[in-house]
Amino acid sequence: MARASGLLTGARPGFGNRISCSHRRTGLKKIIRWPWSTEAERIAARAELRGQPRDTSATRVRNRDQADGRPRGCLRAFGLARVNLRGQAHNGFLPGVRKSSR
Template identity: 40%
Template sequence: MAKTSQVNRNKRREKMAARDAAKRAALKAIVNDRSLPVEDRFDATLKLAQLPRNGAKTRVRLRCELTGRARGNYRKFKLCRVALRDLASAGQIPGMVKSSW
């Protein structure tokens, strides 16, 4: 089980990223628009820098929903490899069977 502080920090980052997504996308569109004057683009860059860093989508870490483990995660299931194997062995995941050859 991961530290609860790390899991809570990641959840807070997810909320901030969802909250700031539209504002961040609008500012990035202004910055990348070459037809606008340089001053406007520079102002948008400064406003983008004023936004909190934890509001960026790249700061969010993919964690296991059950254990909070940060490594070895399957995006499709939102589970780490250890939890996925345990659930699959117990027959909790429909359609997933242990392979044998």
């Protein structure tokens, strides 16, 4: 069962600033990859990138079930975990979804 605090806020604490820092992160990564940037610029960009919070990285975001916050078995198309998807499909809450076997 998921913690109630994560369900009330809609996301884990600390992930709110991911969007605000995403432009800065992409700019720093471009400086690091750009072949014409100087070595000093690259070192400064790496240092600033390391100084940012880890939770601002997009790869740290976890897909969670919208119903109860389950982190595993979440299907992106529905936003539900497999357990809740099955239950809601059987109850008829998901139009167009049918059982695959008979």
